[in-house]
Amino acid sequence: MQQRATVAGPPLPVLDGPWSARIPQTEGADLDLVHSWMQQPHVEAFWHQAWPHERWAEEIAGQLAGDHSLPALISHEGSPLAFVEIYRVQRDRLAEHYPYGPHDLGVHIAIGDVTRTGKGLGRRALRALAEGLLAADPACPRVVAEPDIRNEPSLKAFHAAGFRPAGEITFPDKTAALVVHPRGEEDMLR
Template sequence: MPGNARHTAMLLPTGQQLDVFDQELAPQWRCQSNDQDLLTVELDDTTTRVLQSTDDPAQLCRAAWAFFVSRPTVTALEFSGDGHPGFMVQRDNDSAVLERDMLWQLTGDWLPKAAAFPYPVSMVMDDSGRRHPRRPAKPSGEVYRRFDTGIQAWVSLRVLDIEEDLERFMRWQNSQRVAAFWEQSGTLEAHRAYLESQARDPRVLNLIGCIDDDPFAYFEAYWAKEDRIAPYYDAQDFDRGIHMLVGEEHHRGPHKVKAWLNALCHYLFLDDCRTTRIVSEPRADNDRMIQHLQARRFAKPKEFDFPHKRAALMVLQRDAFFERCELS
């Protein structure tokens, strides 16, 4: 690439570095790794034509990710010839298109423990008389990692470890700001009992959010069909729900909410390709959280009354999330 091309180094969770060269005057865009060309794209006002690409589908996905991050307004890459990977849209004229919203639905490097196949559907009845799919065993350790160029930091999710995270969890729940909405302040023993109960519950997965490996937030991801929210809307078999709290003051702010909320929703959609909706039910007067959710394309179809609170039903559709793909 000529010397006047702008160079950007982009990092992957595997430790691999992608070197991006963007020559705006040509205009041409190129991605390399270890001095090996992975993807070269010609850009003009009407097309994003691929001039050269690697034959390795995994490396192609990584290079395409780098392209869509660096060119956020572009929605597709156009490939000529045949023999393209199955995750592309094949055309009749020996060409194919790689669409941004389809690429982001591949687990790629973001899920270090991604299952090779969706967990088979086996319907069961729980103790409350609710019929739902049997859920897979809960994962352990880190489940998601991505470098977010918006905040220039790694955003990751790991399964909560009671011994490691108990005191942190208690400190967060006992903060005045969090307690105002969660109403779960209490002793170390009470919080241990709560987390142990959660760990035994196949309905819920307790997660710790980290920025550059610094724990800052607690999330509960639950299967909505088995949750108390199910009677209040038409819950489907693979809907997921989320409860969220940011415990560390220095990681608050809308720019970080965008990074971690995108990561959390991305993980849940990738975790099972049959999940088409993510729901949340913040308190109806929690205007700030509702605004954050709406900024990420959650809709607010209604408010309703839980026994303990007036809640806003917030719903994120899978296609709405990936259509915008604000994953930098």
């Protein structure tokens, strides 16, 4: 395992319109939204986090108190579209599976409203998110993700957003496709 460098927690992405990102509140409408999205069958099938309100409040508060991951709500034209978790790979289980750099960032994304899926918003959100994270951390060479290989809509969205395949990873709970959005060609995993 690599030596962990002292690097700040993950940043909020720098997004241009029609996109915006913000930190969710641990109560009220934000918590209700995240909770309801996580109950949706198309999200629960891959996130496995159809938790009660209280557990989601604790999860978001815990992420905000640490430096491993940052929860965020991504909006399109002012309307919330996705819940994301932005994480430092070096502090994640993914670090055991590829030669990460200290500034590598990873993302998890859930588009909760099924009526907003299948319209190209996911791939546009992922492209904006990756570019926004590279802008927020100029030392970050790549943004990665590890969607479940059975989640075909997610895989298609990541590939359409410029994430490139870099192999498969076996976790205890899933087999994942490692996908990479490099800053430049030299930042692609070999």
